[in-house]
Amino acid sequence: MASDTTDSIPPLSARRRGRRFSLDATITPTGSGFEHFFGFIGGETDQYYPGLYDGTTPIEPDRTPEQGYHLMEDLADKAIAYIRQQKAMAPDKPFFIYFAPGATHAPHHVPKDWIAKYKGKFDQGWDKLREETFIRQKKLGVIPADCELTKRPEEIPAWDKTEARLRPVLTREMEIYAAFLEFADHHVGRLIDSLTDLGILDNTLIYYVIGDNGASAEGSLIGTINEVAMGDAPDLVTPELMIERIDDLGTSRSFNHYAVGWAHALDTPYQWTKQVASHWGGTRNGTIVHWPKGIKAKGELRSQFHHVIDVAPTVLEAAGLPAPTMVNGVLQEPLHGVSMAYSFDDAKAAERHETQYFEMLCNRGIYHKGWTAVTRHGNPPWVMAEAQPALDDDVWELYDTNKDWSQAHDLAKQMPEKVADLKRLFEFEATKYNVFPLDDRKVERANPDLAGRPSVVHGSTQLLFPGMRRLQENSVINTKNKSHSVTAEIEVPASGASGVIVAQGGNMGGWSLYAHQGKLKYCYNTVGILHYDITATSPLPAGKHQVRMEFVYDGGGLGKGAAIGLYVDGKKVGEGRVERTHRFLFSLDETLEVGSDVGEPVSADYGPGGNEFSGKINWVQIDVDAAAKDTDHMIGAEERFMVAMARQ
Secondary structure, three states: OOOOOOOOOOOEEEOOOOOOOOOOOOOOOOOOOOOOOEEOOOOOOOOOOOOEEEOOEEEOOOOOHHHOOOHHHHHHHHHHHHHHHHHHHOOOOOOOOEEOOOOOOOOOOOOHHHHHOOOOOOOOOHHHHHHHHHHHHHHHOOOOOOOOOOOOOOOOOOHHHOOHHHHHHHHHHHHHHHHHHHHHHHHHHHHHHHHHHOOOHHHOOEEEEEOOOOOOOOOOOOOEOEOOHHHHOHHHOOHHHHHHOHHHOOOOOOEOEOOHHHHHHHOOOOOOOOOOOOOHHHOOOEEEEEOOOOOOOOOOOOOOOOOHHHHHHHHHHHHOOOOOOEEOOEEOOOOOOOOOHHHHOOOOOOOOOOEEEEEEOOEEEEEEOOEEEEEOOOOOOOOOOOOOOOHHHOOOEEEEOOOOOOOOOOOOOOOHHHHHHHHHHHHHHHHHOOOOOOOOOOHHHHOHHHHOOOOOOOOOEEEEOOOOOOEOHHHOOOOOOOOEEEEEEEEEOOOOOOEEEEEEEEOOEEEEEEEEOOEEEEEEEEOOOEEEEEEEEEEOOOEEEEEEEEEEEOOOOOOOOEEEEEEEOOEEEEEEEEOOOOOOOOOOOOOEEEOOOOOOOOOOOOOOOOOEOOOEEEEEEEEEHHHHOOOOOOOOHHHHHHHHHHOO
């Protein structure tokens, strides 16, 4: 975020996760205080085939990865162009940009020539990297001279205990990540350089936040070719698979993530990683604040405790603006944070953010005047879908971070009364800020049926029409772990049928109903590792037809198999089986389209472009559970009328 007048100076912030020109991951692209939005709205996205929106309009990149496209560069280009345009049209108008690229959140996608620069740089392994990082941190002065390096959790294997045959894969994972980080920093640098070119850098407040809570542990003990697989099918990500597909890492043929050992090393000197919001390894991020005309101090460190909620109050104070009490007729909550501005020119200023709670997936912590009481709940952060232990079994730890900067010495047994006091404070803060009730489910929350939350789509039927595309997974009726059918009315040209009728997901998981070599075909792609294809026995004839796929789920749990039937005008033309299905979600970024499959394709039968259906699609209907049962395997006009009326 940036601005360049003395009266109104918000910051430019570059975080590793999120989307540009939007205040928060859960806020819609428009109506949130920004004049323009360009970016992605999923929790993360493919860097080569991102799900992009310009305002509320879905768009596709203007180039392919082979032609040099990468999201990080695209976002920087758009931000630079936006600033230049405003300065050309209204030079006295301040600007405010939230620049939040997908880098370096998973998937770790980066051009090969950047990866090559790091070849062999991490052969020493994560334990040695952690020690080397700790030494550099002390030389730089970013950690106290008496800071201690915490121990590696027993659940994370020592580097010398890893399989020798897997180490080339493990080191490649870190080479890719380091390249991605440098690549992202390079393009953030381009954005900042553009402010120099315009002569406004010195009067622009810049916040550069480097981090995503902590480095992320979802990649498992060995890393993964597909992050989604760690929740839906972790057993499929074997050492053999990782060795076989090592060259896919970092490319569009993967949705890759590094092993947890690297995440832990990147959170030096702390314990644990992202998700573990109790410990500093899962919360603390490096931050650079730059504003030469507003801050007298140069190149100095600040140690006062602050939280991300303090950025907005700082911006308002710098801009000389009061916090709004009413926006568009809606009464606003008071800001929860405090401005950091008092510390900019006074390294010894008394800390003003004295108390802060933390909670994620029931990992809990409370900070108060340098003391922290924390508890890590449940399974390790790389275990995404298993039963969790009782919350009452959690053990609270106590640290005096006034003296113990890295939370290396647990004082809970020596000071039980202090623990009790801080636990009560956590409960007070958690009640005040609506943390309760606690919910320790992880990836299960992605499936609305399991999470028990309302769904955008009501009932058991969804009717879709041609031209609908980039529909996020939570805006499409949930077909996972249940019987369902997909029916479409199509018109086949005399030249024959080809292309996608309807598809959901992408190359890392999903399904597609399409025509290939003139025949109706269904592909189910399980986490990019298993592929099931069912093809009709005869070509689709020219003319208007109703095509249908029936998915009869085996039942008996999550992610089970199904019998597949293909029908044309009510007559069976093909059958087969899917042995393994998605339990929780198909993708973190891919979407549903009618008439094409944008992004990375579900099936290898067609490419990422030029896969549009050759004929005409009149409608597509998805039915689940009982609504999917149809004795004549056809949807009549009366049935469609009833569906339409039910939506009124």
